[in-house]
Amino acid sequence: MKVKWWGHSSFLIEHNGIKIITDPYDDSLPYQKITDKADYVTVSHGHFDHNAVERLDGDFKVIDSSKGFKNNEIEIEAIKSYHDSHQGEDRGENLIYLIQLEDKKICHLGDLGHDLDNKIINKLKNIDLLLIPVGGNYTIDAEMAYRLAEKINAKLTIPMHFKTDILDFPITGVNKFTDKYDKNEVEFANKSEINTEKIKNKKVIVLDYN
Structure with missing residues (x-):
């Protein structure tokens, strides 16, 4: 399975020719325009830095409601x-996507703003890939993200929605999250794309924006 980070909460996930793009951002963010084409696009909530499907090229199915989606592939x-810790009163609702793509199971937490109960955590256990926000302020912070990631215990975790050298949002950088792990558990890939099958003995991979 190939995973590319475009920036913020937007990834291209590709497995056996099927392509998914998550949470596309609009042109107010400093990251590059997303040029990949997808078969499916997921939108966790209706904010500009997560729902800019109109900026994507190609023919794709948008999944942006609690109905989810299912077909033969x-x-x-x-x-x-919720996008906050007050049941949506501050920033509204958020959708967590649990994606079964052939033999791979992926979770994108969107802009999750609160801890999860055991029922949801149990549903997310034994997944192959966890995409988790770690920057705080608008989402869970590094401490809560670490606790959740440890409970979910995915084969691989990739942090998202954190401050970078070109993004001036009032959120923290990724190191507050990665510093909670042993150094030998974390890899800073220094590139935007990886093949998860080639990752060995690492719990967390930090990608560089495209």
């Missing part, structure tokens, strides 16, 4: 959650 379950 993919199953996407949408789990209701």
Whole structure:
């Protein structure tokens, strides 16, 4: 399975020719325009830095509701959650996507703003890939992200939605999250794209934006 980070919460996930793009951002963010084409696009919530499907090229299916989506090649379950710790009063709702793509199971937490109960955590256990926000302020912070990631215990975790050298959002950098792990558990890939099958003995991979 190939994973490319475009920046913020937007990834291209590709497995056996099927392509998914998550949370595309608009041109107010400093990251490059997303040029990949996808078969499916997931939108966790209706904010400009997560829902700019109109900026994507190609013919694709948009999944942006709690109905999720299912056909003969993919199953996407949408789990209701909140963008804040006050049941959506501050920033509204958020959708967690649990994606079954052939033999791979992926979770994109969107802009999750609160801890998860054991029922949801149990549903997310034994996944292949966890995409988790770590920057705080608008989402869970590094401490809560670490606790959640440890409970979910995915084969591989990739942090997202953190401050970078070109993004001036009032959120923290990725190191507050990665510093909670032993150094030998984390790899800073220094590139935007990896093949997860080639990652050995690492719990966390930090990608560089495209």
